[in-house]
Amino acid sequence: MPPTEPTPVRKPIPQVDFEVDDLDADEERSLDFYRKVAFHEDMLVPLAEHHDGPQSYYVLFDRTATWGHPGMPQLLAVHLQRDREKRTFSFERAPLPLPAMAQSWLIHRGCRHDAIGLDSELGPPPADEATRALERRLVDNGDHYAMGYSCTCDDPDDMVTVVALRALDERAPSPYRVVVEEVETDAWTHTLREGGFDTSKAALQWCEDRLTGEASPLPPVRPSAAAIPPAGVAKTLAPRPAGRSR
Structure with a gap:
C-alpha cells in the first residue's frame, strides 16, 4: 500500500x-x-x-x-x-x-x-517575477493613478480581478491602464499583468471582454519618451567634473 x-x-x-x-x-x-x-x-x-x-x-x-x-x-x-x-x-x-x-x-x-x-x-502567492515586479510598482506608484473601474470574480473556474486605471499625469504614455489578476486554483498561485490603452473606452471594453472570456491579449504599455535614449546616445553616465564632490 x-x-x-x-x-x-x-x-x-x-x-x-x-x-x-x-x-x-x-x-x-x-x-x-x-x-x-x-x-x-x-x-x-x-x-x-x-x-x-x-x-x-x-x-x-x-x-x-x-x-x-x-x-x-x-x-x-x-x-x-x-x-x-x-x-x-x-x-x-x-x-x-x-x-x-x-x-x-x-x-x-x-x-x-x-x-x-x-x-x-x-x-495565493505570486506565480512569477513579473507579478512581483508589477505589485512592487503598484505599491510604490499607486498614487500616480486614479481607479475608474474594477470587477472581482471569485468563480473557482475563473478567479479574476480586472482594474481600469487613469494616469494622473496627462502626458503619461498609455494614459489608461488595465491590471489583471488571475488566480490559478490548482497551483494556488496568482499572476498580475498590465496593459496600456489610449482611451477609457478601449480599456473598459477590454475589461468587459475579459470577464466574458473573449478578450484579446493585453496591449503593451508604451514606454515614456524619457525611457528611450535618442539614437546614437550612449547609455552611460557622464564623468563627474574633476575637483567637485557631491
Whole structure:
C-alpha cells in the first residue's frame, strides 16, 4: 500500500482587533465606524497590519463581499488614529480590488513601506517575477493613478480581478491602464499583468471582454519618451567634473 500524503497544516485564520471598544466618547463616530467597518468584524481577515503608537494600518480581506453586489472589491484598507486621553478615534477606509493597491493607500497615509507586507500564508502567492515586479510598482506608484473601474470574480473556474486605471499625469504614455489578476486554483498561485490603452473606452471594453472570456491579449504599455535614449546616445553616465564632490 503506497504511503499517504501528509495532510497540509493550514494556518488558523487570524482575527482582527481594532482596539476601539473603549474609545466611544464620540458616539456618532463610533456608530459610523461600526456601520462602515466593524459590523462584520469576525469576517475580516487581516492580510497585513501595522501598529505605530496610536495609529494602526490594516489590509483586510472581506469574506462577506462574495455575497454582496457582484464584482465589488473584496479588500478593505483601514487607517485608525486613536486618542486614548479623549477616548475617541478617527478613521479612513477604502474598499480596493488588489492587495498592492491597499498597501499603497496605507503607505500614502503614513504607514512605513516595510511594515505593511502581506502575510505569505494567507492568499495565493505570486506565480512569477513579473507579478512581483508589477505589485512592487503598484505599491510604490499607486498614487500616480486614479481607479475608474474594477470587477472581482471569485468563480473557482475563473478567479479574476480586472482594474481600469487613469494616469494622473496627462502626458503619461498609455494614459489608461488595465491590471489583471488571475488566480490559478490548482497551483494556488496568482499572476498580475498590465496593459496600456489610449482611451477609457478601449480599456473598459477590454475589461468587459475579459470577464466574458473573449478578450484579446493585453496591449503593451508604451514606454515614456524619457525611457528611450535618442539614437546614437550612449547609455552611460557622464564623468563627474574633476575637483567637485557631491
